[in-house]
Amino acid sequence: MAEYLILIYESEADWAANATPEVYQQVMDAHNRFAEQVSELGAKIVSGRALQPTTTATSVRGGDAVTDGPFAETKEALGGFYLVEAKDLDQALQIGKLCPARFGGVEVRPIMVFE
Amino acid sequence: MFRKRDGDVADAIADAHRREWAYVLAATARVACDIDLAEECVQDAYVSALEAWTRVGVPDNPGAWLTTAARRKAIDALRRNQTLRTKLPLLVEPITDIGAELSDEESIPDDRLRLVFTCCHPALAREAQVALTLRLVCGLTTTEIAGAFLVSEPTMAARVTRAKKKISGARIAYRVPEIHELPDRLDAVLTVVHLLYTTGHTAPAGATLVRRDLVDRAIDLARMLLALMPDEGEVRGLLALLLLTNARAMTRTAPDGRLLLLDEQDRGRWDRDAIAEGLRLVLGALHAGRPGRFTLQAAIAAVHAEAPSYAETDWRQLLGLYDALLSRWPSPVVALNRAVPVAMLDGPAAALAVVDDLALDARLDGYRYLAAARADFLRRLGRWDEAIEAYQEALQHTENDAERAFLTGRIAECADTLT
Numbered sequence: 405m406a407e408y409l410i411l412i413y414e415s416e417a418d419w420a421a422n423a424t425p426e427v428y429q430q431v432m433d434a435h436n437r438f439a440e441q442v443s444e445l446g447a448k449i450v451s452g453r454a455l456q457p458t459t460t461a462t463s464v465r466g467g468d469a470v471t472d473g474p475f476a477e478t479k480e481a482l483g484g485f486y487l488v489e490a491k492d493l494d495q496a497l498q499i500g501k502l503c504p505a506r507f508g509g510v511e512v513r514p515i516m517v518f519e
Numbered sequence: 520m521f522r523k524r525d526g527d528v529a530d531a532i533a534d535a536h537r538r539e540w541a542y543v544l545a546a547t548a549r550v551a552c553d554i555d556l557a558e559e560c561v562q563d564a565y566v567s568a569l570e571a572w573t574r575v576g577v578p579d580n581p582g583a584w585l586t587t588a589a590r591r592k593a594i595d596a597l598r599r600n601q602t603l604r605t606k607l608p609l610l611v612e613p614i615t616d617i618g619a620e621l622s623d624e625e626s627i628p629d630d631r632l633r634l635v636f637t638c639c640h641p642a643l644a645r646e647a648q649v650a651l652t653l654r655l656v657c658g659l660t661t662t663e664i665a666g667a668f669l670v671s672e673p674t675m676a677a678r679v680t681r682a683k684k685k686i687s688g689a690r691i692a693y694r695v696p697e698i699h700e701l702p703d704r705l706d707a708v709l710t711v712v713h714l715l716y717t718t719g720h721t722a723p724a725g726a727t728l729v730r731r732d733l734v735d736r737a738i739d740l741a742r743m744l745l746a747l748m749p750d751e752g753e754v755r756g757l758l759a760l761l762l763l764t765n766a767r768a769m770t771r772t773a774p775d776g777r778l779l780l781l782d783e784q785d786r787g788r789w790d791r792d793a794i795a796e797g798l799r800l801v802l803g804a805l806h807a808g809r810p811g812r813f814t815l816q817a818a819i820a821a822v823h824a825e826a827p828s829y830a831e832t833d834w835r836q837l838l839g840l841y842d843a844l845l846s847r848w849p850s851p852v853v854a855l856n857r858a859v860p861v862a863m864l865d866g867p868a869a870a871l872a873v874v875d876d877l878a879l880d881a882r883l884d885g886y887r888y889l890a891a892a893r894a895d896f897l898r899r900l901g902r903w904d905e906a907i908e909a910y911q912e913a914l915q916h917t918e919n920d921a922e923r924a925f926l927t928g929r930i931a932e933c934a935d936t937l938t
Contacts, residue, residue, distance in 0.1 A: 406690050492610055492692035493642055494700075514689045 405489045407450065407515035408496040413480040414508035416457050422507070434504035441502050442488065447495055452486035480508040487515075531577040532568055539582035540658030541743065545630035546586045548693070551593040552609050554655070554683055560596065561658075564589035609637075609686070609693045631656070632695045632747050639708040640691050647682035648711050654679050657736050667733050668718070705748075709757045709813055712740045716761050720768065721919065734768070737761060752807030756814030759800035763820035766793035778925035782829035794824045812848040815840055834863040851880045855892060867899040887916035891926065903933045 435452075442449050458474040458481045465471065474481060486503065490496040493514070500512045544561045551557040564585045578584040638651040646668075653659045653667070665675035685691065696704040719733025741758040748754050770784040801821045804814040819840045826832035841857035855877055862870030874893045883889045894909030907930050914926045 492690045493640075494692055496690075497642065 405448075405491055406496075406517075408488055408490055408493075408499075409513045409515060410486040410488060410496075410500055410503050411482055411511040411513065412484040412486075412503065412505050412508070413478075413511060414483045414505055415480050416459075416483070418507035419457075419483075431504060431506065434506075438502055438504055442499055445490075445495065445498060447491070447499055448489040450487040450489055452484070454484040455482065457481075457483075483508075528569065528572045528577060531572060531581060532565060535568070535581040535585060536565060536658055537739070539585060541631045541634060541656045542582050542629065543585045543589055544655060544658070545634040547589040547593055548609055548634065549611055549630055550590045551597070552611050554609055554686065556593060556596060557589075557609075558655070560589045560592040561585070563592050610690050611693045629747065631743065633693050635708055635744070636695055636704060637686060637691060637693050639704075639711050640686070641704070641707055642689065642691060643682050643685060645711070645714070647678055647685075648707065649714055650675060650678050651682050652711050652740070653715070653736065656740065659736075663732075667730060705751060705753065706811075708744070709753060712737050712744070713757060713760075713813070715740070716764075720764065721922075734765060738765065750807070752804045753811040753813050755800050755804040755807065756811060756817045759797045759804060759817035760813055760820055762793045762800070763797035763817060763824050766790040766797065766824060772921055776921055776924070777928070778921045781823065786828065789824065797821065797824065810843070810847075812844060815844040815847060819844070832863070834860040838864060851877055851883045852886070852888075855883070855886075855889060858892060858896070862896060862899075867896040871896040871900065885916055887913055887922075890916065894926075894929065898929065898933060903937045907933045907937075 461474040463475045548557040639648045653664045661676045665672045716737035719730040801817045838860040858870040858873040890913035897906035910930045
Protein backbone atom coordinates (compact mmCIF):
# COMPACT_ATOMS: atom_id res chain seq x y z
CA MET A 405 0.00 0.00 0.00
CA ALA A 406 1.06 3.58 -0.58
CA GLU A 407 -0.27 6.94 0.50
CA TYR A 408 -1.77 9.52 -1.84
CA LEU A 409 -3.14 12.96 -1.13
CA ILE A 410 -6.40 13.72 -2.93
CA LEU A 411 -6.54 17.50 -3.29
CA ILE A 412 -10.01 18.87 -3.96
CA TYR A 413 -10.05 21.95 -6.18
CA GLU A 414 -13.34 23.73 -6.67
CA SER A 415 -14.63 27.06 -7.87
CA GLU A 416 -15.40 29.19 -4.82
CA ALA A 417 -17.60 31.43 -6.96
CA ASP A 418 -19.75 28.46 -7.98
CA TRP A 419 -19.94 27.38 -4.35
CA ALA A 420 -21.10 30.87 -3.28
CA ALA A 421 -23.71 30.95 -6.02
CA ASN A 422 -25.13 27.60 -4.89
CA ALA A 423 -24.80 27.83 -1.12
CA THR A 424 -28.25 26.53 -0.19
CA PRO A 425 -28.86 24.18 2.75
CA GLU A 426 -30.00 21.51 0.24
CA VAL A 427 -26.74 21.64 -1.72
CA TYR A 428 -24.76 21.62 1.50
CA GLN A 429 -26.64 18.53 2.69
CA GLN A 430 -26.14 16.77 -0.66
CA VAL A 431 -22.41 17.39 -0.47
CA MET A 432 -22.21 16.12 3.10
CA ASP A 433 -24.11 12.97 2.06
CA ALA A 434 -21.78 12.52 -0.92
CA HIS A 435 -18.71 12.66 1.33
CA ASN A 436 -20.22 10.11 3.73
CA ARG A 437 -20.99 7.82 0.80
CA PHE A 438 -17.45 8.36 -0.51
CA ALA A 439 -15.98 7.15 2.79
CA GLU A 440 -18.01 3.93 2.51
CA GLN A 441 -17.01 3.41 -1.12
CA VAL A 442 -13.32 3.76 -0.28
CA SER A 443 -13.61 1.03 2.37
CA GLU A 444 -15.46 -1.19 -0.10
CA LEU A 445 -12.51 -0.85 -2.50
CA GLY A 446 -10.22 -2.21 0.19
CA ALA A 447 -8.46 1.14 0.48
CA LYS A 448 -8.41 3.44 3.48
CA ILE A 449 -8.95 7.10 4.31
CA VAL A 450 -6.17 8.08 6.70
CA SER A 451 -7.52 11.59 7.22
CA GLY A 452 -9.52 14.25 5.47
CA ARG A 453 -10.33 17.91 6.06
CA ALA A 454 -12.30 20.73 4.48
CA LEU A 455 -10.65 24.15 4.38
CA GLN A 456 -12.16 27.57 4.97
CA PRO A 457 -12.33 29.67 1.77
CA THR A 458 -9.27 31.41 0.32
CA THR A 459 -10.62 34.75 1.59
CA THR A 460 -9.33 33.58 4.99
CA ALA A 461 -5.90 32.60 3.64
CA THR A 462 -2.65 34.40 4.39
CA SER A 463 0.55 33.75 2.48
CA VAL A 464 4.12 34.09 3.71
CA ARG A 465 6.74 34.42 1.00
CA GLY A 466 10.50 34.30 1.26
CA GLY A 467 10.27 33.70 5.01
CA ASP A 468 8.83 37.05 6.09
CA ALA A 469 6.66 38.81 3.51
CA VAL A 470 3.11 38.35 4.76
CA THR A 471 0.26 38.99 2.31
CA ASP A 472 -3.48 38.56 2.39
CA GLY A 473 -4.80 35.81 0.11
CA PRO A 474 -3.87 32.36 -1.20
CA PHE A 475 -0.42 31.53 -2.57
CA ALA A 476 -1.70 31.27 -6.12
CA GLU A 477 -4.87 32.91 -7.42
CA THR A 478 -6.65 30.29 -9.51
CA LYS A 479 -10.17 29.78 -10.79
CA GLU A 480 -10.40 26.57 -8.80
CA ALA A 481 -8.95 26.79 -5.31
CA LEU A 482 -7.84 24.07 -2.91
CA GLY A 483 -10.85 23.53 -0.69
CA GLY A 484 -10.10 20.28 1.09
CA PHE A 485 -8.15 17.05 1.00
CA TYR A 486 -8.12 13.37 1.82
CA LEU A 487 -5.02 11.40 2.73
CA VAL A 488 -5.69 7.86 1.53
CA GLU A 489 -3.93 4.52 1.45
CA ALA A 490 -4.22 2.71 -1.90
CA LYS A 491 -2.45 -0.20 -3.47
CA ASP A 492 -1.32 1.62 -6.61
CA LEU A 493 -2.03 4.67 -8.76
CA ASP A 494 -4.93 2.95 -10.52
CA GLN A 495 -6.70 2.44 -7.21
CA ALA A 496 -5.85 5.97 -6.07
CA LEU A 497 -7.33 7.33 -9.33
CA GLN A 498 -10.41 5.19 -8.80
CA ILE A 499 -10.77 6.87 -5.39
CA GLY A 500 -10.14 10.25 -7.03
CA LYS A 501 -12.99 9.59 -9.47
CA LEU A 502 -15.34 8.80 -6.57
CA CYS A 503 -14.33 11.84 -4.54
CA PRO A 504 -17.08 14.51 -4.46
CA ALA A 505 -16.00 17.76 -6.15
CA ARG A 506 -19.12 19.04 -7.86
CA PHE A 507 -17.70 22.50 -8.63
CA GLY A 508 -14.30 21.35 -9.84
CA GLY A 509 -12.09 18.26 -9.64
CA VAL A 510 -9.32 16.58 -7.74
CA GLU A 511 -5.58 16.15 -8.07
CA VAL A 512 -4.00 12.88 -6.94
CA ARG A 513 -0.45 13.18 -5.59
CA PRO A 514 1.70 10.35 -4.25
CA ILE A 515 3.21 10.99 -0.83
CA MET A 516 7.01 11.05 -0.82
CA VAL A 517 8.62 8.15 1.00
CA PHE A 518 12.05 8.80 2.53
CA GLU A 519 14.19 5.66 2.59
CA MET B 520 24.16 -24.80 -34.15
CA PHE B 521 27.11 -23.85 -36.29
CA ARG B 522 29.74 -21.23 -36.47
CA LYS B 523 28.76 -18.23 -38.52
CA ARG B 524 30.62 -15.40 -40.14
CA ASP B 525 30.79 -12.10 -38.25
CA GLY B 526 28.36 -10.34 -40.58
CA ASP B 527 25.78 -13.04 -39.95
CA VAL B 528 26.16 -12.60 -36.20
CA ALA B 529 25.70 -8.85 -36.49
CA ASP B 530 22.59 -9.43 -38.61
CA ALA B 531 21.28 -11.98 -36.09
CA ILE B 532 21.76 -9.49 -33.29
CA ALA B 533 20.08 -6.67 -35.19
CA ASP B 534 17.24 -9.04 -35.96
CA ALA B 535 16.97 -10.18 -32.33
CA HIS B 536 17.04 -6.55 -31.23
CA ARG B 537 14.08 -5.74 -33.40
CA ARG B 538 12.09 -8.92 -32.73
CA GLU B 539 12.95 -9.79 -29.17
CA TRP B 540 13.74 -6.56 -27.32
CA ALA B 541 10.29 -6.14 -25.76
CA TYR B 542 10.11 -9.79 -24.73
CA VAL B 543 13.59 -9.82 -23.19
CA LEU B 544 13.11 -6.51 -21.37
CA ALA B 545 9.68 -7.46 -20.03
CA ALA B 546 10.96 -10.81 -18.78
CA THR B 547 13.98 -9.15 -17.18
CA ALA B 548 11.89 -6.41 -15.57
CA ARG B 549 10.01 -9.10 -13.68
CA VAL B 550 13.24 -10.27 -12.04
CA ALA B 551 14.85 -6.84 -11.68
CA CYS B 552 11.64 -5.14 -10.42
CA ASP B 553 13.31 -1.97 -11.70
CA ILE B 554 13.08 -0.44 -15.18
CA ASP B 555 16.53 1.11 -15.33
CA LEU B 556 18.29 -1.97 -14.02
CA ALA B 557 16.35 -4.17 -16.45
CA GLU B 558 17.27 -1.92 -19.38
CA GLU B 559 20.97 -1.94 -18.46
CA CYS B 560 20.98 -5.72 -18.15
CA VAL B 561 19.25 -6.21 -21.49
CA GLN B 562 21.70 -3.88 -23.20
CA ASP B 563 24.57 -5.83 -21.60
CA ALA B 564 23.01 -9.09 -22.77
CA TYR B 565 23.03 -7.87 -26.39
CA VAL B 566 26.68 -6.88 -26.01
CA SER B 567 27.52 -10.32 -24.57
CA ALA B 568 25.62 -11.94 -27.44
CA LEU B 569 27.96 -10.41 -30.01
CA GLU B 570 30.96 -12.06 -28.39
CA ALA B 571 29.28 -15.36 -27.48
CA TRP B 572 27.46 -15.88 -30.77
CA THR B 573 30.61 -15.09 -32.76
CA ARG B 574 32.40 -17.78 -30.75
CA VAL B 575 29.81 -20.59 -30.62
CA GLY B 576 27.22 -19.62 -33.18
CA VAL B 577 23.78 -18.07 -33.11
CA PRO B 578 21.47 -20.03 -30.76
CA ASP B 579 18.26 -21.60 -32.05
CA ASN B 580 16.18 -19.35 -29.83
CA PRO B 581 17.96 -15.98 -29.57
CA GLY B 582 15.19 -14.50 -27.42
CA ALA B 583 15.50 -17.19 -24.77
CA TRP B 584 19.31 -16.91 -24.81
CA LEU B 585 19.14 -13.13 -24.35
CA THR B 586 16.49 -13.41 -21.63
CA THR B 587 18.53 -15.90 -19.63
CA ALA B 588 21.64 -13.74 -19.99
CA ALA B 589 19.84 -10.52 -19.03
CA ARG B 590 18.09 -12.13 -16.06
CA ARG B 591 21.39 -13.57 -14.76
CA LYS B 592 22.92 -10.11 -14.95
CA ALA B 593 19.94 -8.67 -13.08
CA ILE B 594 20.16 -11.26 -10.32
CA ASP B 595 23.93 -10.71 -10.00
CA ALA B 596 23.41 -6.96 -9.77
CA LEU B 597 20.71 -7.37 -7.13
CA ARG B 598 22.89 -9.69 -5.05
CA ARG B 599 25.89 -7.42 -5.41
CA ASN B 600 24.11 -4.27 -4.48
CA GLN B 601 20.75 -4.39 -2.76
CA THR B 602 20.37 -0.59 -2.93
CA LEU B 603 19.96 -0.78 -6.73
CA ARG B 604 16.47 -2.02 -6.02
CA THR B 605 15.32 1.41 -4.97
CA LYS B 606 16.55 3.20 -8.09
CA LEU B 607 13.43 3.09 -10.27
CA PRO B 608 11.40 0.27 -8.83
CA LEU B 609 8.52 -1.30 -10.70
CA LEU B 610 5.37 -2.37 -8.97
CA VAL B 611 5.49 -6.14 -9.60
CA GLU B 612 4.82 -9.13 -7.41
CA PRO B 613 8.25 -10.27 -6.29
CA ILE B 614 9.44 -13.65 -7.51
CA THR B 615 10.25 -15.64 -4.43
CA ASP B 616 12.36 -18.36 -6.00
CA ILE B 617 14.44 -16.81 -8.76
CA GLY B 618 16.53 -19.94 -9.31
CA ALA B 619 13.51 -22.13 -9.94
CA GLU B 620 12.12 -19.79 -12.51
CA LEU B 621 15.39 -19.45 -14.37
CA SER B 622 15.82 -23.19 -14.72
CA ASP B 623 12.83 -23.56 -17.03
CA GLU B 624 12.86 -21.05 -19.86
CA GLU B 625 9.63 -22.39 -21.33
CA SER B 626 7.73 -21.16 -18.29
CA ILE B 627 8.79 -17.53 -18.60
CA PRO B 628 5.47 -15.67 -18.74
CA ASP B 629 5.08 -13.24 -21.60
CA ASP B 630 5.16 -9.85 -19.93
CA ARG B 631 5.18 -7.73 -23.07
CA LEU B 632 1.58 -6.64 -22.54
CA ARG B 633 2.37 -5.42 -19.04
CA LEU B 634 5.20 -3.39 -20.50
CA VAL B 635 3.01 -1.88 -23.23
CA PHE B 636 0.13 -1.01 -20.91
CA THR B 637 2.50 0.56 -18.40
CA CYS B 638 4.18 2.69 -21.07
CA CYS B 639 0.76 3.85 -22.33
CA HIS B 640 -0.82 4.47 -18.92
CA PRO B 641 -3.31 7.36 -19.09
CA ALA B 642 -1.61 9.06 -16.12
CA LEU B 643 1.33 9.75 -18.47
CA ALA B 644 1.17 12.53 -21.06
CA ARG B 645 0.65 11.29 -24.63
CA GLU B 646 4.13 12.41 -25.73
CA ALA B 647 5.64 10.55 -22.77
CA GLN B 648 3.64 7.43 -23.67
CA VAL B 649 5.02 7.59 -27.20
CA ALA B 650 8.61 8.13 -26.04
CA LEU B 651 8.45 5.34 -23.45
CA THR B 652 6.93 2.89 -25.91
CA LEU B 653 9.73 3.51 -28.39
CA ARG B 654 12.35 3.34 -25.65
CA LEU B 655 11.14 0.33 -23.66
CA VAL B 656 9.02 -1.70 -26.08
CA CYS B 657 11.00 -1.07 -29.28
CA GLY B 658 14.41 -0.58 -27.66
CA LEU B 659 15.21 2.59 -29.61
CA THR B 660 17.91 4.82 -28.17
CA THR B 661 17.04 8.27 -26.88
CA THR B 662 19.03 9.72 -29.80
CA GLU B 663 16.89 7.82 -32.30
CA ILE B 664 13.63 8.87 -30.65
CA ALA B 665 14.73 12.50 -30.46
CA GLY B 666 15.58 12.35 -34.18
CA ALA B 667 12.21 10.85 -35.07
CA PHE B 668 10.31 13.58 -33.26
CA LEU B 669 12.66 16.44 -34.15
CA VAL B 670 13.39 17.45 -30.58
CA SER B 671 16.80 17.80 -29.01
CA GLU B 672 18.35 14.79 -27.32
CA PRO B 673 18.41 16.38 -23.81
CA THR B 674 14.71 17.23 -24.19
CA MET B 675 13.85 13.66 -25.12
CA ALA B 676 16.10 12.23 -22.39
CA ALA B 677 14.37 14.45 -19.81
CA ARG B 678 10.95 13.37 -21.11
CA VAL B 679 11.83 9.67 -20.78
CA THR B 680 13.39 10.10 -17.33
CA ARG B 681 10.43 12.09 -16.05
CA ALA B 682 7.99 9.44 -17.27
CA LYS B 683 10.01 6.61 -15.71
CA LYS B 684 10.15 8.50 -12.42
CA LYS B 685 6.41 9.00 -12.46
CA ILE B 686 5.86 5.27 -13.00
CA SER B 687 7.83 4.42 -9.87
CA GLY B 688 7.03 7.56 -7.84
CA ALA B 689 3.26 7.44 -8.33
CA ARG B 690 3.25 3.63 -8.28
CA ILE B 691 1.80 3.00 -11.70
CA ALA B 692 1.21 -0.74 -11.49
CA TYR B 693 3.14 -2.96 -13.91
CA ARG B 694 0.16 -5.03 -14.98
CA VAL B 695 -2.38 -5.73 -17.71
CA PRO B 696 -5.64 -3.86 -17.04
CA GLU B 697 -8.67 -5.72 -15.76
CA ILE B 698 -11.35 -6.60 -18.27
CA HIS B 699 -13.61 -3.65 -17.28
CA GLU B 700 -10.78 -1.17 -17.81
CA LEU B 701 -9.58 -2.73 -21.05
CA PRO B 702 -11.57 -0.75 -23.65
CA ASP B 703 -10.17 2.62 -22.47
CA ARG B 704 -6.69 1.38 -21.72
CA LEU B 705 -6.45 -0.48 -25.02
CA ASP B 706 -7.58 2.60 -26.89
CA ALA B 707 -4.64 4.54 -25.38
CA VAL B 708 -2.19 1.85 -26.56
CA LEU B 709 -3.66 1.74 -30.06
CA THR B 710 -3.63 5.55 -30.22
CA VAL B 711 0.10 5.58 -29.43
CA VAL B 712 0.85 3.01 -32.16
CA HIS B 713 -1.31 4.89 -34.64
CA LEU B 714 0.39 8.17 -33.73
CA LEU B 715 3.79 6.57 -34.39
CA TYR B 716 2.56 5.48 -37.79
CA THR B 717 1.07 8.83 -38.77
CA THR B 718 4.16 10.70 -37.56
CA GLY B 719 6.25 8.45 -39.78
CA HIS B 720 3.77 8.46 -42.66
CA THR B 721 3.65 12.25 -42.98
CA ALA B 722 6.64 13.66 -41.23
CA PRO B 723 5.55 17.01 -39.74
CA ALA B 724 8.58 18.77 -41.17
CA GLY B 725 11.60 18.12 -43.30
CA ALA B 726 12.53 17.01 -46.75
CA THR B 727 10.95 13.56 -46.96
CA LEU B 728 7.30 12.75 -46.65
CA VAL B 729 7.75 9.39 -44.95
CA ARG B 730 9.96 8.39 -42.04
CA ARG B 731 10.44 4.73 -42.77
CA ASP B 732 11.70 3.56 -39.35
CA LEU B 733 8.68 4.91 -37.44
CA VAL B 734 6.32 3.36 -39.96
CA ASP B 735 8.01 -0.04 -39.65
CA ARG B 736 8.07 0.13 -35.85
CA ALA B 737 4.37 0.98 -35.73
CA ILE B 738 3.49 -2.00 -37.95
CA ASP B 739 5.73 -4.29 -35.88
CA LEU B 740 4.01 -3.10 -32.71
CA ALA B 741 0.54 -3.64 -34.17
CA ARG B 742 1.57 -7.18 -35.21
CA MET B 743 2.93 -7.88 -31.74
CA LEU B 744 -0.28 -6.61 -30.10
CA LEU B 745 -2.42 -8.79 -32.36
CA ALA B 746 -0.32 -11.85 -31.53
CA LEU B 747 -0.80 -11.10 -27.82
CA MET B 748 -4.49 -10.09 -28.01
CA PRO B 749 -5.92 -12.08 -30.94
CA ASP B 750 -9.53 -11.63 -29.81
CA GLU B 751 -9.56 -7.83 -29.73
CA GLY B 752 -11.33 -6.53 -32.84
CA GLU B 753 -9.78 -3.06 -32.58
CA VAL B 754 -6.23 -4.46 -32.53
CA ARG B 755 -7.04 -6.32 -35.74
CA GLY B 756 -8.63 -3.13 -37.08
CA LEU B 757 -5.52 -1.07 -36.31
CA LEU B 758 -3.14 -3.50 -38.04
CA ALA B 759 -5.50 -3.58 -41.04
CA LEU B 760 -5.58 0.22 -41.13
CA LEU B 761 -1.79 0.51 -41.03
CA LEU B 762 -1.26 -2.15 -43.72
CA LEU B 763 -3.90 -0.74 -46.05
CA THR B 764 -2.63 2.82 -45.67
CA ASN B 765 0.95 1.72 -46.05
CA ALA B 766 0.19 -0.36 -49.16
CA ARG B 767 -0.33 2.95 -50.96
CA ALA B 768 2.62 4.75 -49.35
CA MET B 769 5.01 4.25 -52.27
CA THR B 770 2.70 5.98 -54.76
CA ARG B 771 2.08 9.09 -52.67
CA THR B 772 4.98 10.96 -54.21
CA ALA B 773 6.20 11.33 -57.78
CA PRO B 774 9.87 10.53 -58.60
CA ASP B 775 10.66 14.24 -58.16
CA GLY B 776 9.20 14.16 -54.62
CA ARG B 777 5.98 15.89 -55.64
CA LEU B 778 2.90 14.87 -53.63
CA LEU B 779 0.36 12.79 -55.57
CA LEU B 780 -3.28 12.68 -54.54
CA LEU B 781 -5.34 9.52 -54.56
CA ASP B 782 -6.81 10.22 -58.03
CA GLU B 783 -3.34 10.65 -59.58
CA GLN B 784 -1.71 7.59 -58.02
CA ASP B 785 -0.62 4.56 -60.05
CA ARG B 786 -2.77 1.84 -58.47
CA GLY B 787 -0.74 -0.84 -60.24
CA ARG B 788 2.11 -0.07 -57.86
CA TRP B 789 0.10 -0.53 -54.68
CA ASP B 790 1.35 -3.38 -52.49
CA ARG B 791 -1.17 -6.11 -53.31
CA ASP B 792 0.09 -8.52 -50.61
CA ALA B 793 -0.35 -5.89 -47.90
CA ILE B 794 -3.79 -5.04 -49.27
CA ALA B 795 -4.82 -8.72 -49.25
CA GLU B 796 -3.65 -9.10 -45.66
CA GLY B 797 -5.35 -5.85 -44.65
CA LEU B 798 -8.64 -6.91 -46.26
CA ARG B 799 -8.57 -10.25 -44.45
CA LEU B 800 -7.93 -8.49 -41.15
CA VAL B 801 -10.61 -5.87 -41.64
CA LEU B 802 -13.21 -8.54 -42.40
CA GLY B 803 -12.20 -10.36 -39.21
CA ALA B 804 -12.40 -7.13 -37.22
CA LEU B 805 -15.84 -6.26 -38.62
CA HIS B 806 -17.08 -9.69 -37.55
CA ALA B 807 -15.63 -9.31 -34.04
CA GLY B 808 -18.58 -7.26 -32.82
CA ARG B 809 -19.53 -3.59 -32.90
CA PRO B 810 -16.71 -2.03 -34.92
CA GLY B 811 -14.58 0.59 -33.18
CA ARG B 812 -12.91 3.61 -34.71
CA PHE B 813 -9.79 1.83 -35.96
CA THR B 814 -11.84 -0.91 -37.61
CA LEU B 815 -14.07 1.65 -39.33
CA GLN B 816 -11.07 3.63 -40.54
CA ALA B 817 -9.59 0.39 -41.84
CA ALA B 818 -12.86 -0.37 -43.65
CA ILE B 819 -12.63 3.07 -45.30
CA ALA B 820 -9.05 2.37 -46.36
CA ALA B 821 -10.21 -1.02 -47.67
CA VAL B 822 -12.84 0.57 -49.93
CA HIS B 823 -10.13 2.77 -51.50
CA ALA B 824 -7.71 -0.14 -51.78
CA GLU B 825 -10.27 -2.30 -53.60
CA ALA B 826 -11.43 0.37 -56.03
CA PRO B 827 -10.08 -0.19 -59.56
CA SER B 828 -9.84 3.59 -60.08
CA TYR B 829 -10.68 6.82 -58.31
CA ALA B 830 -13.81 7.30 -60.42
CA GLU B 831 -14.98 3.75 -59.75
CA THR B 832 -14.65 4.07 -55.97
CA ASP B 833 -17.78 3.10 -54.03
CA TRP B 834 -18.46 6.57 -52.65
CA ARG B 835 -21.90 5.59 -51.34
CA GLN B 836 -20.34 2.90 -49.13
CA LEU B 837 -17.61 5.32 -48.04
CA LEU B 838 -20.17 7.91 -46.97
CA GLY B 839 -21.97 5.24 -44.90
CA LEU B 840 -18.69 4.24 -43.26
CA TYR B 841 -17.83 7.88 -42.48
CA ASP B 842 -21.27 8.34 -40.89
CA ALA B 843 -20.74 5.22 -38.75
CA LEU B 844 -17.26 6.47 -37.79
CA LEU B 845 -18.59 9.92 -36.88
CA SER B 846 -21.23 8.46 -34.58
CA ARG B 847 -18.58 6.25 -32.96
CA TRP B 848 -15.91 8.94 -32.83
CA PRO B 849 -17.19 12.51 -33.26
CA SER B 850 -13.94 14.06 -34.43
CA PRO B 851 -13.92 17.20 -36.59
CA VAL B 852 -11.10 15.65 -38.65
CA VAL B 853 -13.37 12.72 -39.54
CA ALA B 854 -16.14 15.17 -40.41
CA LEU B 855 -13.69 16.95 -42.72
CA ASN B 856 -12.69 13.71 -44.48
CA ARG B 857 -16.37 12.92 -44.92
CA ALA B 858 -16.56 15.93 -47.23
CA VAL B 859 -14.64 13.94 -49.88
CA PRO B 860 -17.41 11.36 -50.59
CA VAL B 861 -19.95 14.19 -50.25
CA ALA B 862 -18.13 16.04 -53.05
CA MET B 863 -18.11 12.94 -55.26
CA LEU B 864 -21.79 12.16 -54.69
CA ASP B 865 -23.35 15.62 -54.40
CA GLY B 866 -20.76 17.88 -56.01
CA PRO B 867 -18.13 20.34 -54.74
CA ALA B 868 -20.69 22.98 -53.69
CA ALA B 869 -22.26 20.56 -51.17
CA ALA B 870 -18.80 19.59 -49.89
CA LEU B 871 -17.80 23.26 -49.57
CA ALA B 872 -20.87 23.84 -47.40
CA VAL B 873 -19.76 20.97 -45.12
CA VAL B 874 -16.25 22.42 -44.86
CA ASP B 875 -17.50 25.96 -44.21
CA ASP B 876 -19.61 24.64 -41.33
CA LEU B 877 -16.57 22.87 -39.92
CA ALA B 878 -14.47 26.03 -40.15
CA LEU B 879 -16.57 27.34 -37.25
CA ASP B 880 -15.28 24.49 -35.04
CA ALA B 881 -12.49 25.90 -32.87
CA ARG B 882 -10.85 22.46 -32.67
CA LEU B 883 -9.87 22.79 -36.34
CA ASP B 884 -8.20 26.22 -35.94
CA GLY B 885 -4.93 26.09 -37.84
CA TYR B 886 -5.55 22.53 -39.07
CA ARG B 887 -3.67 22.46 -42.35
CA TYR B 888 -6.00 20.07 -44.17
CA LEU B 889 -9.09 22.23 -43.52
CA ALA B 890 -7.79 25.10 -45.63
CA ALA B 891 -6.44 22.65 -48.22
CA ALA B 892 -9.83 20.93 -48.55
CA ARG B 893 -11.63 24.26 -48.83
CA ALA B 894 -9.17 25.37 -51.48
CA ASP B 895 -9.72 22.19 -53.48
CA PHE B 896 -13.51 22.51 -53.53
CA LEU B 897 -13.26 26.22 -54.47
CA ARG B 898 -10.87 25.30 -57.29
CA ARG B 899 -13.31 22.71 -58.61
CA LEU B 900 -16.05 25.32 -58.51
CA GLY B 901 -13.85 27.66 -60.56
CA ARG B 902 -13.72 30.24 -57.76
CA TRP B 903 -10.01 30.85 -58.46
CA ASP B 904 -9.36 33.94 -56.29
CA GLU B 905 -10.85 32.35 -53.21
CA ALA B 906 -9.07 29.07 -53.98
CA ILE B 907 -5.69 30.81 -54.14
CA GLU B 908 -6.38 32.51 -50.83
CA ALA B 909 -7.27 29.19 -49.19
CA TYR B 910 -4.20 27.43 -50.64
CA GLN B 911 -2.06 30.24 -49.22
CA GLU B 912 -3.62 29.74 -45.83
CA ALA B 913 -2.89 26.00 -45.97
CA LEU B 914 0.69 26.81 -46.94
CA GLN B 915 1.15 28.77 -43.72
CA HIS B 916 0.33 25.69 -41.66
CA THR B 917 2.70 23.08 -43.09
CA GLU B 918 6.44 22.68 -42.74
CA ASN B 919 6.58 19.54 -44.87
CA ASP B 920 8.45 20.25 -48.13
CA ALA B 921 6.42 17.85 -50.29
CA GLU B 922 3.17 19.32 -49.07
CA ARG B 923 4.48 22.86 -49.58
CA ALA B 924 5.50 22.08 -53.14
CA PHE B 925 2.07 20.62 -53.83
CA LEU B 926 0.24 23.67 -52.51
CA THR B 927 2.53 26.09 -54.35
CA GLY B 928 1.86 24.16 -57.56
CA ARG B 929 -1.89 24.45 -57.08
CA ILE B 930 -1.62 28.21 -56.51
CA ALA B 931 0.30 28.55 -59.78
CA GLU B 932 -2.37 26.50 -61.63
CA CYS B 933 -5.17 28.67 -60.30
CA ALA B 934 -3.26 31.85 -61.15
CA ASP B 935 -2.60 30.58 -64.71
CA THR B 936 -6.30 29.95 -65.26
CA LEU B 937 -7.07 33.44 -64.03
CA THR B 938 -4.76 35.24 -66.49
